[in-house]
Amino acid sequence: xxxxxxxxxxxxxxxxxxxxxxxxxxxxxxxxxxxxxxxxxxxxxxxxxxxxxxxxxxxxxxxxxxxxxxxxxxxxxxxxxxxxxxxxxxxxxxxxxxxxxxxxxxxxxxxxxxxxxxxxxxxxxxxxxxxxxxxxxxxxxxxxxxxxxxxxxxxxxxxxxxxxxxxxxxxxxxxxxxxxxxxxxxxxxxxxxxxxxxxxxxxxxxxxxxxxxxxxxxxxxxxxxxxxxxxxxxxxxxxxxxxxxxxxxxxxxxxxxxxxxxxxxxxxxxxxxxxxxxxxxxxxxxxxxxxxxxxxxxxxxxxxxxxxxxxxxxxxxxxxxxxxxxxxxxxxxxxxxxxxxxxxxxxxxxxxxxxxxxxxxxxxxxxxxxxxxxxxxxxxxxxxxxxxxxxxxxxxxxxxxxxxxxxxxxxxxxxxxxxxxxxxxxxxxxxxxxxxxxxxxxxxxxxxxxxxxxxxxxxxxxxxxxxxxxxxxxxxx
Amino acid sequence: xxxxxxxxxxxxxxxxxxxxxxxxxxxxxxxxxxxxxxxxxxxxxxxxxxxxxxxxxxxxxxxxxxxxxxxxxxxxxxxxxxxxxxxxxxxxxxxxxxxxxxxxxxxxxxxxxxxxxxxxxxxxxxxxxxxxxxxxxxxxxxxxxxxxxxxxxxxxxxxxxxxxxxxxxxxxxxxxxxxxxxxxxxxxxxxxxxxxxxxxxxxxxxxxxxxxxxxxxxxxxxxxxxxxxxxxxxxxxxxxxxxxxxxxxxxxxxxxxxxxxxxxxxxxxxxxxxxxxxxxxxxxxxxxxxxxxxxxxxxxxxxxxxxxxxxxxxxxxxxxxxxxxxxxxxxxxxxxxxxxxxxxxxxxxxxxxxxxxxxxxxxxxxxxxxxxxxxxxxxxxxxxxxxxxxxxxxxxxxxxxxxxxxxxxxxxxxxxxxxxxxxxxxxxxxxxxxx
Numbered sequence: 001x002x003x004x005x006x007x008x009x010x011x012x013x014x015x016x017x018x019x020x021x022x023x024x025x026x027x028x029x030x031x032x033x034x035x036x037x038x039x040x041x042x043x044x045x046x047x048x049x050x051x052x053x054x055x056x057x058x059x060x061x062x063x064x065x066x067x068x069x070x071x072x073x074x075x076x077x078x079x080x081x082x083x084x085x086x087x088x089x090x091x092x093x094x095x096x097x098x099x100x101x102x103x104x105x106x107x108x109x110x111x112x113x114x115x116x117x118x119x120x121x122x123x124x125x126x127x128x129x130x131x132x133x134x135x136x137x138x139x140x141x142x143x144x145x146x147x148x149x150x151x152x153x154x155x156x157x158x159x160x161x162x163x164x165x166x167x168x169x170x171x172x173x174x175x176x177x178x179x180x181x182x183x184x185x186x187x188x189x190x191x192x193x194x195x196x197x198x199x200x201x202x203x204x205x206x207x208x209x210x211x212x213x214x215x216x217x218x219x220x221x222x223x224x225x226x227x228x229x230x231x232x233x234x235x236x237x238x239x240x241x242x243x244x245x246x247x248x249x250x251x252x253x254x255x256x257x258x259x260x261x262x263x264x265x266x267x268x269x270x271x272x273x274x275x276x277x278x279x280x281x282x283x284x285x286x287x288x289x290x291x292x293x294x295x296x297x298x299x300x301x302x303x304x305x306x307x308x309x310x311x312x313x314x315x316x317x318x319x320x321x322x323x324x325x326x327x328x329x330x331x332x333x334x335x336x337x338x339x340x341x342x343x344x345x346x347x348x349x350x351x352x353x354x355x356x357x358x359x360x361x362x363x364x365x366x367x368x369x370x371x372x373x374x375x376x377x378x379x380x381x382x383x384x385x386x387x388x389x390x391x392x393x394x395x396x397x398x399x400x401x402x403x404x405x406x407x408x409x410x411x412x413x414x415x416x417x418x419x420x421x422x423x424x425x426x427x428x429x430x431x432x433x434x435x436x437x438x439x440x441x442x443x444x445x446x447x448x449x450x451x452x453x454x455x456x457x458x459x460x461x462x463x464x465x466x467x468x469x470x471x472x473x474x475x476x477x
Numbered sequence: 478x479x480x481x482x483x484x485x486x487x488x489x490x491x492x493x494x495x496x497x498x499x500x501x502x503x504x505x506x507x508x509x510x511x512x513x514x515x516x517x518x519x520x521x522x523x524x525x526x527x528x529x530x531x532x533x534x535x536x537x538x539x540x541x542x543x544x545x546x547x548x549x550x551x552x553x554x555x556x557x558x559x560x561x562x563x564x565x566x567x568x569x570x571x572x573x574x575x576x577x578x579x580x581x582x583x584x585x586x587x588x589x590x591x592x593x594x595x596x597x598x599x600x601x602x603x604x605x606x607x608x609x610x611x612x613x614x615x616x617x618x619x620x621x622x623x624x625x626x627x628x629x630x631x632x633x634x635x636x637x638x639x640x641x642x643x644x645x646x647x648x649x650x651x652x653x654x655x656x657x658x659x660x661x662x663x664x665x666x667x668x669x670x671x672x673x674x675x676x677x678x679x680x681x682x683x684x685x686x687x688x689x690x691x692x693x694x695x696x697x698x699x700x701x702x703x704x705x706x707x708x709x710x711x712x713x714x715x716x717x718x719x720x721x722x723x724x725x726x727x728x729x730x731x732x733x734x735x736x737x738x739x740x741x742x743x744x745x746x747x748x749x750x751x752x753x754x755x756x757x758x759x760x761x762x763x764x765x766x767x768x769x770x771x772x773x774x775x776x777x778x779x780x781x782x783x784x785x786x787x788x789x790x791x792x793x794x795x796x797x798x799x800x801x802x803x804x805x806x807x808x809x810x811x812x813x814x815x816x817x818x819x820x821x822x823x824x825x826x827x828x829x830x831x832x833x834x835x836x837x838x839x840x841x842x843x844x845x846x847x848x849x850x851x852x853x854x855x856x857x858x859x860x861x862x863x864x865x866x867x868x869x870x871x872x873x874x875x876x877x878x879x880x881x882x883x884x885x886x887x888x889x890x891x892x893x894x895x896x897x898x899x900x901x902x903x904x905x906x907x908x909x910x911x912x
Binding site: 031033035044073090114116137138260326327331332337 | 490494498499500509512517520521524530533535536550552553
């Protein structure tokens with residue numbers, strides 16, 4: 001099947017205006033939030049229903065053409081970056097809220113439904129969708145399922161997989177299956193759990209049944225300023241040790257603070273502030289004051305220079321907008337960014353951050369740290385300019401070193417952003433060949449011909465070393 | 478490879494491709510295609526600059542579909558000034574664009590022959606008015622002589638009896654003590670289609686202790702050619718306005734059209750490369766205030782007359798996103814007794830008017846408008862208020878499309894109505910006759 005026939009056949013399924021194939025147009029789809037590797041897809045198709053997705057997949061599978069499911073393209077690990085021969089199946093038109101079941105606290109959405117829109121749709125009933133990645137203004141729930149996304153409030157409420165009870169799903173060869181449902185903990189293998197976090201490598205989730213969470217009766221948000229990351233880290237450990245379960249516990253270091261203060265949503269932190277902690281407790285009103293006061297006291301004991309409790313919802317919203325736009329605000333520091341996603345034991349925060357700092361020094365790079373301190377999920381953001389010769393190689397190497405440091409500290413290479421193409425070569429840091437072989441065997445059951453988002457998540461055996469160097473050539477035409 | 482200004486390149490460099498802007502974009506919301514999102518458009522322009530893409534029809538269509546509403550600027554974490562990027566790219570691409578002879582002649586006539594010449598503009602408006610009064614326009618619509626976009630707007634565009642410039646004296650004395658000396662930008666479309674609103678603006682300002690100057694020699698601010706890629710035409714108009722308005726010695730230049738206000742405030746960018754005018758442009762821009770911005774800052778004389786109505790305020794994009802003015806118009810409205818300001822979902826999303834967008838991208842513009850009208854209909858207003866002539870026309874068309882009963886007015890129309898109501902009641906003398 002040549003390109004013209006393929007385009008015509010896809011057009012027959014979805015309507016020709018929903019097939020993009022002009023190379024100049026496809027340029028917009030050459031990467032996602034991870035911009036180090038960029039290649040044009042073969043075409044982009046925008047189906048409007050599960051049935052259309054299935055027919056597209058059947059056509060592609062019959063001709064052994066690989067495909068990539070894509071939502072809003074906010075992925076930070078290159079989960080939707082083409083190798084060059086795939087058809088991108090963009091689910092952005094599938095954005096209906098199919099059902100809100102208030103009595104069972106479930107919602108059914110199409111995969112392209114935007115994360116934040118779900119909370120906006122149900123908050124009038126005192127409910128929300130708990131997983132709140134910082135990209136929630138734009139990212140889709142289908143994408144959240146693919147990446148098993150987290151977010152600031154996942155410390156208390158859990159990540160996406162804890163909130164998905166069922167999916168409608170198109171298999172690698174175009175069959176439509178319904179897995180799970182509104183009930184939790186079905187007998188047998190947890191296939192919904194398997195698909196959640198599979199990064200699109202096992203077919204395409206087109207509809208998602210999610211839990212809705214009761215909005216807490218009360219919220220207290222506390223902001224504390226510190227003269228050093230060490231002091232702030234001490235406060236984090238202190239809060240956890242005191243038995244407080246914050247809904248969120250976020251830290252930003254000096255460089256990240258500089259970025260957000262220059263960006264569009266500044267809070268007004270003092271110039272040169274070394275660290276801030278943004279903390280939140282929520283739940284029943286009773287006892288919240290005490291918890292907030294306890295956090296305040298712990299911060300003071302750890303040596304904070306200033307600590308405030310949000311006086312209004314407006315102030316709280318401003319603090320959160322500041323935190324949630326921190327990655328993007330790094331555009332104020334340099335033209336490109338590479339966001340890391342290492343996980344470490346909370347107790348070793350200060351030490352690993354010092355190591356990240358040392359890596360930044362050694363490579364002469366700007367690294368902003370903005371992260372979920374409560375669950376030890378680091379997000380060092382390497383800020384750079386891709387136009388500087390040799391810079392991208394340096395950035396990729398520094399990124400690997402940071403991940404290696406996280407693993408040495410007893411952690412892992414990804415908290416919530418996924419492996420994508422970005423961390424393929426780092427998989428060996430956490431998995432041996434046997435582990436990877438088991439994962440590959442599971443993958444083969446659900447995608448035997450490796451057509452569903454190939455080249456993501458699982459490294460091809462023996463190719464780890466080559467992968468990092470492959471990741472470097474940046475742009476192809 | 479596409480050559481852009483330093484400023485546009487710097488803005489492109491501030492975009493790290495995070496994608497938090499996409500859902501803020503009205504065209505992305507309708508089309509769901511990356512190339513029709515702010516991030517996608519920046520990426521395409523960046524690719525053109527780097528020589529990785531060619532400006533063929535398919536690519537240009539994505540850029541053409543941008544409303545330039547700048548809602549993405551409000552959403553952007555790092556504060557990328559997207560407006561500067563798209564404006565610069567459009568100007569740079571225009572030079573190598575092949576347009577039909579008819580299209581390029583029309584553009585030239587409109588941008589260079591009509592907008593900078595208020596007398597011609599008024600003459601055209603008079604002809605249009607004559608056609609409307611004699612019913613020829615209805616005939617043209619019915620016989621299909623007028624193509625669809627024109628026909629649709631012909632229904633909502635009603636040329637009023639008098640133009641602002643013909644009614645307003647060059648100097649209007651303040652009511653009572655003189656607190657401010659201001660000059661009024663009467664605009665192009667604003668003055669011929671919304672003369673009464675210009676008069677109302679002058680009246681409201683004078684009511685609040687302003688000596689109001691109405692320079693006769695002012696011209697269109699240049700926004701329309703600027704957004705369509707004819708920068709040189711815009712520069713000519715900017716220079717003229719700078720000379721005219723600085724010469725008045727006014728403390729403030731008051732603008733009641735959001736698109737014009739943002740253009741005037743951005744004259745320093747437009748004329749950055751002009752040594753003779755760069756500094757003057759900065760001086761002028763520092764004095765420019767939207768009328769709602771000004772009225773919210775001064776100690777507004779409380780309007781006494783009640784306006785008993787359910788009202789929604791639709792943000793004008795070039796007020797909310799380009800100038801960051803969102804609270805002020807609402808504050809002004811809330812000072813009107815009896816007025817019930819209702820919440821409008823997504824009030825900051827564009828109505829699809831966007832300069833001449835609703836003529837050149839009619840179908841998509843109507844799609845965006847219908848989305849807006851769904852939200853407005855849900856709020857059940859008796860009066861819809863905005864702060865820009867294009868938005869007001871578009872919303873009037875929307876009201877018609879949806880069969881609503883609501884009136885569509887400018888903020889100052891309503892404020893003026895409140896002052897007038899009280900004055901009529903109290904038998905006060907009207908010091909400017911209602912036109």
